[in-house]
Amino acid sequence: ELKVEQNPLFLSMQEGKNYTIYCNYSTTSDRLYWYRQDPGKSLESLFVLLSNGAVKQEGRLMASLDTKARLSTLHITAAVHDLSATYFCAEHRGGGSNYKLTFGKGTLLTVNP
Amino acid sequence: DTAVSQTPKYLVTQMGNDKSIKCEQNLGHDTMYWYKQDSKKFLKIMFSYNNKELIINETVPNRFSPKSPDKAHLNLHINSLELGDSAVYFCASSHQGADQPQHFGDGTRLSIL
Numbered sequence: 001e002l003k004v005e006q007n008p009l010f011l012s013m014q015e016g017k018n019y020t021i022y023c024n025y026s027t028t029s030d031r032l033y034w035y036r037q038d039p040g041k042s043l044e045s046l047f048v049l050l051s052n053g054a055v056k057q058e059g060r061l062m063a064s065l066d067t068k069a070r071l072s073t074l075h076i077t078a079a080v081h082d083l084s085a086t087y088f089c090a091e092h093r094g095g096g097s098n099y100k101l102t103f104g105k106g107t108l109l110t111v112n113p
Numbered sequence: 114d115t116a117v118s119q120t121p122k123y124l125v126t127q128m129g130n131d132k133s134i135k136c137e138q139n140l141g142h143d144t145m146y147w148y149k150q151d152s153k154k155f156l157k158i159m160f161s162y163n164n165k166e167l168i169i170n171e172t173v174p175n176r177f178s179p180k181s182p183d184k185a186h187l188n189l190h191i192n193s194l195e196l197g198d199s200a201v202y203f204c205a206s207s208h209q210g211a212d213q214p215q216h217f218g219d220g221t222r223l224s225i226l
Contacts, residue, residue: 033214037154043203045214086154098168100146101215103156 004091006104014112016078021107023072023089031092032065032072033101036085043088047074079111116140117218119204125224126194133190134221136204144168145187146205146215147179156203162187163209191223199225 004025013019023032034046047056049065049072056063060083062075072089086108090101117138126132138145146169147159161169162181176192187204201222205215 031212035214035217042219043156043205043217045216048212048214050212088156100158100161100169100171102158106154106156108154 004089004102004104006087006089006107008107009105010108010110012110012112013076013079015080018078019076021074021076021087021089021109023074023104025070025072025089025091025102027070027091027093028067029091029093030065030067033090033092034063034072034074035088035090037088037106038085046087076109079109081111081113084109084111117204117206117216119202119218119221121221122219123222123224125226127226128194128196130194131190131192132194132223133188134202134204134223136187136189136218138185138204138206138216140206140216142206142216143184143209144207145181145184146207147187147189148203148205148217150201150203150220152200160187160189194223194225196225199223 006023032049035043036046037043047063052067054065060077065072086106088103088106090103119136144163146161148156149159150156158171159173160179164184165181178190181187201220203220204218207215
């Protein structure tokens with residue numbers, strides 16, 4: 001089965017530190033999405049990466065896509081407590097109306113004071 | 114002015130019962146989805162509909178029957194509920210061919226006693 005693998009699955013870090021979450025996928029897709037989920041809440045879209053070399057930044061989060069390596073990264077800079085959540089990457093598969101997102105297992109991020 | 118709304122938010126019922134979850138989106142999207150999130154937070158697509166037509170059916174048991182009366186609504190009916198059906202079910206919507214992210218509802222937490 002084609003998979004989307006995230007690591008780490010659990011990440012505990014201190015405020016002010018930097019860290020990177022990795023997302024490896026197994027098809028030749030050139031579209032990758034990052035979502036955030038707070039406990040008991042819905043999924044919130046963070047980034048849409050549409051081509052090789054795409055880089056997007058929002059606040060302390062920066063996402064990138066390397067389609068040749070089939071790798072996306074979510075980099076956290078100077079973490080703050082408010083970033084504590086589960087982060088999912090999702091690979092876009094298929095085309096036209098017959099497309100779906102295949103999600104990784106999520107990375108539970110806890111930022112400690 | 115909720116974009117993707119699901120009802121009910123919580124559903125507690127006994128094994129063997131039949132239940133329905135409703136979903137509506139007011140974003141003008143033409144494609145809607147049902148996802149299942151298990152207790153380990155793994156998120157997997159179940160169905161997608163484009164303009165009321167079933168596009169994706171991810172080997173979901175026949176007890177699950179989606180219905181889309183129009184492109185703004187996608188309901189999920191579940192027959193003969195089993196313990197393994199306990200999960201959070203998310204509805205989502207997007208434009209066809211999505212270079213835009215899918216927008217998720219708040220989820221329906223289904224608990225089978």
